[in-house]
Amino acid sequence: MFKINKNFVKLPASYLFVDIAKKVEAFSQQHPETEVLRLGIGDVTRPLPKVIVDAMKRAADEMGHADTFRGYGPEAGYLFLRDAIAKNDFQNRGIDITPDEIFVSDGAKSDTGNIGDIFGQDNTVAVCDPVYPVYVDTNVMAGRAGEYSPAAGWSKIVYMPCKKENDFLPDLPEQPVDMIYLCFPNNPTGMGIRKAELKKWVDYALEHHAIILYDAAYEAFITDPDMPHSIYEIEGAKKCAIEFRSFSKTAGFTGVRCAFTIIPKDLVFDGVSLNQLWNRRQSTKMNGVSYVVQRAAEAVYSEEGKRGIRETISYYHKNAKIILDGLTQAGFTVYGGVNSPYIWLKTPEGLSSWEFFDLLLSKTGVVGTPGSGFGKTGEGYFRLTSFNTTENTKKAVQRIIESFSAS
Numbered sequence: 001m002f003k004i005n006k007n008f009v010k011l012p013a014s015y016l017f018v019d020i021a022k023k024v025e026a027f028s029q030q031h032p033e034t035e036v037l038r039l040g041i042g043d044v045t046r047p048l049p050k051v052i053v054d055a056m057k058r059a060a061d062e063m064g065h066a067d068t069f070r071g072y073g074p075e076a077g078y079l080f081l082r083d084a085i086a087k088n089d090f091q092n093r094g095i096d097i098t099p100d101e102i103f104v105s106d107g108a109k110s111d112t113g114n115i116g117d118i119f120g121q122d123n124t125v126a127v128c129d130p131v132y133p134v135y136v137d138t139n140v141m142a143g144r145a146g147e148y149s150p151a152a153g154w155s156k157i158v159y160m161p162c163k164k165e166n167d168f169l170p171d172l173p174e175q176p177v178d179m180i181y182l183c184f185p186n187n188p189t190g191m192g193i194r195k196a197e198l199k200k201w202v203d204y205a206l207e208h209h210a211i212i213l214y215d216a217a218y219e220a221f222i223t224d225p226d227m228p229h230s231i232y233e234i235e236g237a238k239k240c241a242i243e244f245r246s247f248s249k250t251a252g253f254t255g256v257r258c259a260f261t262i263i264p265k266d267l268v269f270d271g272v273s274l275n276q277l278w279n280r281r282q283s284t285k286m287n288g289v290s291y292v293v294q295r296a297a298e299a300v301y302s303e304e305g306k307r308g309i310r311e312t313i314s315y316y317h318k319n320a321k322i323i324l325d326g327l328t329q330a331g332f333t334v335y336g337g338v339n340s341p342y343i344w345l346k347t348p349e350g351l352s353s354w355e356f357f358d359l360l361l362s363k364t365g366v367v368g369t370p371g372s373g374f375g376k377t378g379e380g381y382f383r384l385t386s387f388n389t390t391e392n393t394k395k396a397v398q399r400i401i402e403s404f405s406a407s
Contacts, residue, residue: 007143016133016373017041020357027361037396039323039384040367042187042341044252046315048296049308052251055299059292070291075283077104077260081294084301085260089245095232101264101275103282104289104297106257108217108246112181113138114285115213115242115261118277123178126158128170130188130374130381132215135181153376161377162189168335168344169197172204180205182231183215185222188374188383189344190336192227198234205240209269212241217259220250220313222339238264242274249341249387251300251309258289258297316341319386319393326397327384330404343384344371348404356382364399 020040028036062068076082082099090097105111113134125139136157139145146156153159158177160170168191170182182201184193205212214231222229231237243262247253267274299305320337327334333346347356353370360366360382371381386393 005141007141007145010145010148011137011140015137016369019373020367020369023357024361024367027365031365034365036361036365036367037388037392037399038367039386039388039393039396040369042249042385042387044249044254044316044387045389046252046312048252048256049299049305049312051302051304051308052296052299056292056296059295063292073288073291073294075286075288076100076279077102077289078291078294081298082260084298085245088301090230090232090262093229093233095230096238097232097262097264101262103261103263103278104294105259105261105282105286106289107248108215108244108259108261109134111244111259111261112213112215114281115244115278116142116144116179117281117285118274119179119211124156124158124176125179125181126160126173126177127181127375128162128183128186129153129159129376130162130371130378131181132183132187133374135213136375139179159375159377162186162191163377164335167191169193172200176208178210179213180210181213181215183217184227185218185340186336186342187215187218187340188342188369188371188378189381190338190340190342190383191344192222192224192339194224194226195228195234198228198231202231202234202237202240206236210240211267211269211274212237214241214243216243217246218249218340218342219245220309221317221341223317224339227339232262232264238266240267242267247297247300250313251297251305252312253293253297256293256296258293315390316386319388319390322390322393322397323384323386326401330401332404337386341386343386345382345384347371347380347382353379353382360400363403364396366396366399 082102085102086097086099121143125144127135145154148154158173162168162170168189219229231241231243246259263275263278265275323343324334324337335344337343353372357370369383371378
C-alpha cells in the first residue's frame with residue numbers, strides 16, 4: 001500500500017512568509033486606498049549592475065549560435081565561475097579554498113535545505129533560536145526533529161537561545177550535538193560574530209566530531225574588521241565546517257538565482273569524504289545552474305562588478321541607518337542593522353510579535369516579520385529589512401514615527 005512521508009504532516013500547514021502574504025493580501029483588499037510598504041521579506045529592489053546584465057546578454061547571444069551553444073554544464077558549476085569564486089572570495093583573503101571544493105547552485109536556501117541528504121537520520125541537530133525556518137523544517141522533513149509541542153518546540157532538536165543577555169549569540173550546547181547550524185551576520189537578529197567567538201564553535205566541533213553548517217549569505221554587509229567573512233578564516237574550520245554563500249543579497253540575484261557551497265576536501269568523517277558525497281548527491285539530483293546565469297555571476301568579480309556591488313550594499317546600509325535612527329526616535333529598542341540588512345526590534349510592552357504585526361499593518365501599512373515566526377525566543381521581537389527603496393524606507397519610517405512616537 002502506498003505511503004507518504006509522514007514527517008511532512010508534522011510541519012505547520014504553511015511557510016511563515018506565506019502566512020504573512022495572506023494577511024497582507026487580505027488587508028489590501030479591505031483597504032485598497034492604503035499603499036503597503038514591505039520591509040518584511042528579504043527581497044532586493046536595486047537593479048543589477050550593467051556589467052552583470054551585459055554578461056547575461058552576451059551569454060544568451062552565444063546560445064543562439066551553433067559554435068558557442070552550450071548544453072548540459074558541469075553539475076558543480078563551470079570552472080570559470082568556480083575559479084573566480086576561489087580567487088576573490090577566499091584566496092585573496094589568505095584562505096586556501098580550491099575550485100573543486102566549490103559547488104554552484106540556485107540558492108543558499110536550496111543548499112542549506114538539501115545538505116541534510118548526506119547526513120544520517122540519527123544525528124542530533126542544534127539551531128539558534130530565533131532561527132531561519134528552513135534549517136528546522138528540512139530536518140523535520142528528514143525525520144531528525146522528533147515530535148512538536150508549542151511550549152518546547154521539536155523534541156529532538158537542541159535550541160540555543162539568542163537573547164539580549166548574551167548579545168543575541170548562542171552559547172555552546174550543554175549536551176552533545178552532531179549538526180550545528182550557524183548564520184552570521186544573523187538572520188533574523190542582524191547581529192554579527194567576532195573571530196574569537198566563532199573560534200569557540202570551531203574548537204567545539206573539532207573536539208566533539210561535529211559538523212558546522214555555516215550560512216554566510218550576508219557576509220558582504222560586514223563592516224566590522226574583526227568579524228570574519230568566512231568561517232575558514234578560523235584555524236581548523238576546514239576540518240569541521242561547510243559554508244553556504246549566495247549572490248542573492250550580495251549582488252541582487254534573488255530573481256536570477258545563483259549561490260555556492262564550500263565543502264573542503266579535509267572534511268572526512270568515518271573515512272568518508274563529504275566533498276565526494278555532496279558531489280554524488282548533486283550529480284544525481286541537479287543538472288546545474290544555467291550557463292547564462294553563471295556568466296552573470298562571473299561578472300560580479302570584475303572590477304566594474306565589484307564597484308557596482310559596493311554601491312548596492314552601501315545603498316542598503318543607508319536604508320538600515322534610516323530605520324535604526326527612525327525607530328530609535330519613535331522610542332523603540334533596536335538591534336542589528338550595522339553589519340547586516342536586518343533590524344531586530346523589541347515590540348512595545350504587552351504586544352506579541354503577531355499582535356504588533358497586525359497593529360503596524362493597520363496603523364501604518366508597513367509590513368515586517370513577527371519574531372515568533374523564527375522560534376520561541378523570537379517572541380516579543382520583530383524583523384525589518386533594508387532591502388526596499390530608500391524612498392519607501394523613509395516613507396515607512398516616517399509613518400511609524402508619526403504613529404508610535406506619541407503612543
